[in-house]
Amino acid sequence: VEKRELLYEGKTKQVFATDNQNFRIFAFKDEATAFNGLKKGKISGKGVINNKISSILMRVLEREGVPTHFVKEISDREQIVKAVSIMPIEVLVRNVAAGTLSKRLGLPEGAKLSSTVYEYCYKNNDLGDPLINTSHVVALGLATEEELKLMLKIAGKINDVLSACLKKINVDLIDFKLEFGKTIDGTIIVADEITPDTCRFWDSVTRSKLDIDRFRKDLGGVEEAYNEIFNRLQSL
């Protein structure tokens, strides 16, 4: 697979075409953003670390039968992924109250949810990625009800697999964001990345944040947190 033209420059990744229409190349950047792009910065070495973390976690998922876009790492910052058209819906999975959920429902950060919360957000920067529900998705034609059900089922499986895996390295999976894509043959698979940019990881004992919230909230020790997650994952 040979790298070709830049298809898309995102906030934290570049996406390149390859000489094979079934594959693309992701290049992870050090840029970090928060609050729908209002806050911008860099986390030194993040691109390299996130490339490795997402590769590890996508491999864990594949091993457990979850279909993902991941193919292989090809350099420090780059990985080959399957070409997909991204579904315009983010799926958020929440085990513990934090972030926008805490604010929306008035729940203290860290409150265990009595059952897993699943949220859909409409991927639309101008609208601020608003929370939507199944009937919005169907009325807007963003996906069919069957596609949503499949995405929800995959999201639940991922929550089970990753929570168990992270528990072994003393990390609690507080919440995470998933993106899905449709391959050329129409199959829905997990796309994008699974990293401290897209998950909340808390140390199981100290409850210390090991994710992008350190950047969002100016807590310091951002690089160290990303490294800590990577180091623990390597010990798996």
Add this chain to the structure above:
Amino acid sequence: VEKRELLYEGKTKQVFATDNQNFRIFAFKDEATAFNGLKKGKISGKGVINNKISSILMRVLEREGVPTHFVKEISDREQIVKAVSIMPIEVLVRNVAAGTLSKRLGLPEGAKLSSTVYEYCYKNNDLGDPLINTSHVVALGLATEEELKLMLKIAGKINDVLSACLKKINVDLIDFKLEFGKTIDGTIIVADEITPDTCRFWDSVTRSKLDIDRFRKDLGGVEEAYNEIFNRLQSL
């Protein structure tokens, strides 16, 4: 049934106890509010008109087999209703884009939705009655999934019944808000009111607004709009 002490003073209604614990008395006020109580005013005669409109529409629903709290009108501003504990979830039903849906999804006001949109909002003034979904409802313990399904089914039936009824008087039912309550024996029934305060009614031909949006948006002719709806309903 005799009126007893004031149980609750809401933005637009007073709720009184009666000498029978199964019944309460609603007294409709002329006060109007918008934007979660930020805008306040009076619509002269609204209390009388809304008492009559809600009575007519609740009777239409009862006739079609929808269980409601309505018992009978007893004066210009008052009606007897069944005593319920109000469910902490508002159900919004939308046929055409308007209001917060237009804003949330970037849809022009008046755009026909390709399928009916159902929304749940958590009744919590401090949080601004946020949009929530089934998994939030369950995690917060606001209702069971079965109760939600029943509420949704009733909401769909009400949409069918009221849309058809209003069509006869040249009114389009754009969207509406429902509240549900549990009776002493645990049955879920429609509560609160169904009026131009809680529905968007548009003239089918001119698309003129015949509801609280005239107050919200300072369009003038507010009293006339409420009267117009009442007059047309009387011709049914």
